[in-house]
Amino acid sequence: MKPRSLRWKLVMWAALFAFSASIICVWATWILLRHQELQALDRRLGTDAQELFRDIENFQGVNKRLEVTERFVPLALRDRLVEVRGRTGEILYMSPNLSAPVLNDGIEEFHTREIAGRPVRVGVFRDNELTLHVGADLKDIEQLGWEIARSQVVVIPVVLLLIAAGSWLLGSIALTPIERIRRAAERITAERLDERIPSQGPADEIGRLIDVLNATFERLQGSFEQAARFSADASHQLKTPIAVLRAGIDEVLDQDGMSPEQRDRVTDLLQQTRRLTSVAENLLLLSRADTGRLALRARSFELRKLLEGSVEDAHILGEKRNLSIEAKLPETLPITGDRDMISLILQNLVENAVKYNRPGGRILLSAAKSGEEVSICVGNSGPGIPADRAPHIFKRFYRARGDEQVPGHGLGLSIARELARAHSGDLTLTKSQDDWTEFCLRLGKPIPTPTLNLN
Incomplete structure (x- = not known):
């Protein structure tokens, strides 16, 4: 999986933070709003209860509170759940929307409970000989919560898009100096160590980093x-x-x-x-x-002749070990490069193919051309290079097989790769199986390199 860029990470973290903050704010807003709505409902229920007690007092007097009918119930309470009880707890009035007295649960203060599968706000009020139990359905308050949630379903994605776009823009502005530093640092190579990152702008964190x-x-x-x-x-x-x-x-x-x-x-x-x-x-x-002082004498020549010479060298070097030498070469193979340097690369590859071969083994040298690029592969039978050592074979003085009986200094492959890269190519290990090892050389146009004098 391709790693995400820092700009993308900034956008995703900002969007995640904004989403989390939005959810927390919506939840906190709903909790606060619900609390305020319940308090307002409690005040309305108290006012309505006082109105009911006042109507009963006006129509029946202080000592005649034995009969309570619907005409005493204020209009605001007629859609509520209402129970009026006497001094001994007997039911004096029960609203028509109640099939049984269910409001008296022994709790005096305002509270919310479930009645008939619906949340109901219950309050208890007393006035001399009468006790009033009032229940208010909370469907309006719950509906308000769902409306807030539905509105946030539209608002939150829009906010997230705006924050993502803003984060991308701010990230681009903030990372532009970093990108310039990266491009400038990429130009500093072994051949151009005198290059430096241009220092411009204020002496802020970026400026100090450049210094x-x-x-x-x-x-x-x-x-x-x-x-x-x-x-x-x-x-x-x-x-x-x-x-x-x-x-x-x-x-x-x-x-x-x-x-x-x-x-x-x-x-x-x-x-x-x-x-x-x-x-x-x-x-x-x-x-x-x-140090970039590898001056190549590039000229056009026929590479096939050079490869034929390498095949002859392989025959001579492998004669004592009875090696079979095969070559698959095109009829012509023109190339522009340093003949001596390319010859040195082939010499290293052929010598290795002979040294690390088994008696009676086989060597295959093949070549092909595609456009301006030439590829040459040298394969040999014999023990393969261990997988844990393969990444290190181009390091200097590194012996992949660790066989001290085989002559060498561990410099051949390193030199061959440097010369290949000087020709805009590379040298790679393409195959290393149990009985077959193969290196492939790619050659392009030589890189013009200025001659540097370290003295």
């Missing part, structure tokens, strides 16, 4: 150039003594009088100096790639 990032890039550039300079200088300094050492060992080998055992030892020393020379040259090449 911190620029200071970080400044330190990073210094550390990177120092490390690259050390790698380049070390490689240069090693080449001369290694060359002198190789020349001395060659002179020793040319001398007569050595025993076969001594000659073998000196030959081993010569082989080790060649490995040192290879490591120094590889480190120099990587340091140039890191």
